[in-house]
Amino acid sequence: MPTSLLATSRPAWSLLQAHAAAMKPAHLRDLFSKDGSRGERMTAEACGLFLDYSKNRATDETMRLLFELAGQAGLKGRIEAMFTGEKINVTENRAVLHTALRAPRGSTVMVDGRNVVPDVWEVLDKMAAFADRVRSGAWKGHTGKRIRNVVNIGIGGSDLGPVMAYEALRSFSDRGLRMVFVSNVDATDAAEALRDLDPAETLFLVCSKTFTTLETMTNAQTCRDWLLRAFNNDASSVAKHFVAVSTNAEKVKEFGIDTANMFGFWDWVGGRYSMDSAIGLSTMIAAGPAAFTEMLEGFRVMDEHFRTAPLEKNLPVIMGMLSVWYASFFGAETVAVLPYDQYLKRFPAYLQQLTMESNGKRVTLGGEPVTYQTGPVYWGEPGTNGQHSFYQLIHQGTKLIPCDFIGFARSLNPIGRHHDMLMANVFAQTEALAFGKTPEEVRKEGVPEALVAHKVFEGNRPSNLILAERLSPRVLGTLVALYEHIVFAQGVVWGIGSFDQWGVELGKVLANRIIPELESKAEPALGHDSSTNNVIRRYRKMKA
Numbered sequence: 320m321p322t323s324l325l326a327t328s329r330p331a332w333s334l335l336q337a338h339a340a341a342m343k344p345a346h347l348r349d350l351f352s353k354d355g356s357r358g359e360r361m362t363a364e365a366c367g368l369f370l371d372y373s374k375n376r377a378t379d380e381t382m383r384l385l386f387e388l389a390g391q392a393g394l395k396g397r398i399e400a401m402f403t404g405e406k407i408n409v410t411e412n413r414a415v416l417h418t419a420l421r422a423p424r425g426s427t428v429m430v431d432g433r434n435v436v437p438d439v440w441e442v443l444d445k446m447a448a449f450a451d452r453v454r455s456g457a458w459k460g461h462t463g464k465r466i467r468n469v470v471n472i473g474i475g476g477s478d479l480g481p482v483m484a485y486e487a488l489r490s491f492s493d494r495g496l497r498m499v500f501v502s503n504v505d506a507t508d509a510a511e512a513l514r515d516l517d518p519a520e521t522l523f524l525v526c527s528k529t530f531t532t533l534e535t536m537t538n539a540q541t542c543r544d545w546l547l548r549a550f551n552n553d554a555s556s557v558a559k560h561f562v563a564v565s566t567n568a569e570k571v572k573e574f575g576i577d578t579a580n581m582f583g584f585w586d587w588v589g590g591r592y593s594m595d596s597a598i599g600l601s602t603m604i605a606a607g608p609a610a611f612t613e614m615l616e617g618f619r620v621m622d623e624h625f626r627t628a629p630l631e632k633n634l635p636v637i638m639g640m641l642s643v644w645y646a647s648f649f650g651a652e653t654v655a656v657l658p659y660d661q662y663l664k665r666f667p668a669y670l671q672q673l674t675m676e677s678n679g680k681r682v683t684l685g686g687e688p689v690t691y692q693t694g695p696v697y698w699g700e701p702g703t704n705g706q707h708s709f710y711q712l713i714h715q716g717t718k719l720i721p722c723d724f725i726g727f728a729r730s731l732n733p734i735g736r737h738h739d740m741l742m743a744n745v746f747a748q749t750e751a752l753a754f755g756k757t758p759e760e761v762r763k764e765g766v767p768e769a770l771v772a773h774k775v776f777e778g779n780r781p782s783n784l785i786l787a788e789r790l791s792p793r794v795l796g797t798l799v800a801l802y803e804h805i806v807f808a809q810g811v812v813w814g815i816g817s818f819d820q821w822g823v824e825l826g827k828v829l830a831n832r833i834i835p836e837l838e839s840k841a842e843p844a845l846g847h848d849s850s851t852n853n854v855i856r857r858y859r860k861m862k863a
């Protein structure tokens with residue numbers, strides 16, 4: 320390994336800089352007209368996903384240089400290091416093994432001299448047995464009634480994945496069970512969630528890796544109080560209505576949850592990489608163990624692809640390197656993820672955490688400040704809704720926004736002409752973004768001269784298109800693993816650590832200091848800056 324992890328220290332970097340200068344004036348219209356086969360050639364297919372990346376401001380030479388950069392950053396070796404349990408999360412001295420969560424039964428992944436695969440499957444089997452009991456009605460609440468409502472209490476990685484997966488797999492889920500998610504420390508979240516629920520039919524899943532997270536523990540306590548109020552403070556009811564997903568057995572016990580009803584995971588699973596661990600218990604209860612297993616298979620095939628496919632055919636590497644291209648060489652600040660499937664409505668929100676908490680870093684793994692742009696802002700909404708809101712800026716604004724479109728050949732709700740209309744919009748958007756509309760074309764339509772400039776679409780706006788057969792649990796797993804590995808590939812090339820999140824700590828510490836200042840009866844002596852002191856005093860006065 321070179322002494323510097325800075326991407327600028329790789330020989331391919333300066334070649335890419337020169338190449339980017341040459342590519343900036345090139346228009347996709349010309350790239351396509353000069354190269355009739357790029358639409359077929361610049362595609363890749365694996366694990367049931369077809370990727371068209373031809374509508375990117377890139378040529379074969381661009382891709383060659385980007386793969387060279389990945390090679391010089393040692394991407395292949397880093398992938399092996401991750402999969403084999405090396406402690407690549409160096410600032411927390413941890414292995415990064417979300418891939419072990421979907422390793423096949425009977426395989427081996429060693430962490431500190433222990434094969435963790437049997438541990439993984441022991442938890443999966445325990446989850447499946449529990450999920451089956453809840454789904455069949457065999458698991459009874461305190462009064463003997465079956466469970467109709469499942470409330471997942473968790474935040475961040477212990478919420479966003481489960482919420483996204485529940486929405487994504489709704490069509491595979493048991494409609495007799497209502498799944499509710501409580502995350503925010505704002506009491507409104509819990510109050511609205513609990514409003515219409517019958518405590519006798521409600522099961523709480525307290526999901527927290529650490530079991531110390533302020534929001535989750537506050538919400539768990541509020542839900543526990545709500546339950547106990549319904550059962551005359553009979554503490555024995557808690558065991559029938561609360562289970563825990565955590566790595567912290569001691570705290571789970573302290574809360575009053577029977578550790579027999581605790582589902583464990585491990586410190587080598589990062590929060591935002593945990594939706595396929597026990598944190599996915601709500602997913603398994605909703606969609607059933609078979610669907611969950613199918614989802615794990617989807618993750619696994621993408622893992623194998625990422626680990627074994629050559630860089631030029633490797634979907635996460637192709638997409639990861641293209642995002643490096645735009646972020647670091649074109650100054651693009653965001654990536655829009657635009658799934659044309661209503662079931663994926665929470666996918667962009669899920670990706671926000673996965674991508675930005677991972678690659679929102681300003682120093683390399685070695686602590687050196689980077690001199691280039693790293694993790695872009697990921698955002699998005701399902702199509703076609705977004706078309707009627709923010710696409711204007713993507714088409715005609717001043718910013719370069721690379722887009723990932725995701726579409727499916729078959730709808731899970733094949734009604735009338737809806738699906739062809741939906742997909743026509745996907746293809747139309749990528750076409751419009753790339754090729755736009757020239758002033759001549761606008762004029763030919765008889766548009767008055769004063770309006771021509773307004774009606775021109777510059778084009779040359781890059782996009783990827785991912786096409787899959789239909790949104791099954793397997794495809795969901797494949798898509799999530801795709802983005803997990805995109806993030807990793809980006810991080811390796813930028814030389815940054817994708818698996819810690821120190822940036823969330825400072826605010827937490829300061830909030831804990833401020834809580835007593837808001838709650839104290841006597842006017843507290845405040846030692847913040849003049850603005851913070853002032854707003855704290857103002858808040859105290861206003862709430863009085």
Ligand code: G6Q
Pocket residue numbers: 474475476477526527528529530531532535589590591592676820
């Ligand atoms: C994810 C982060 C963070 C975490 C939450 C919840 O990678 O670490 O979002 O998931 O802070 O943490 P607990 O699961 O420990 O409550």
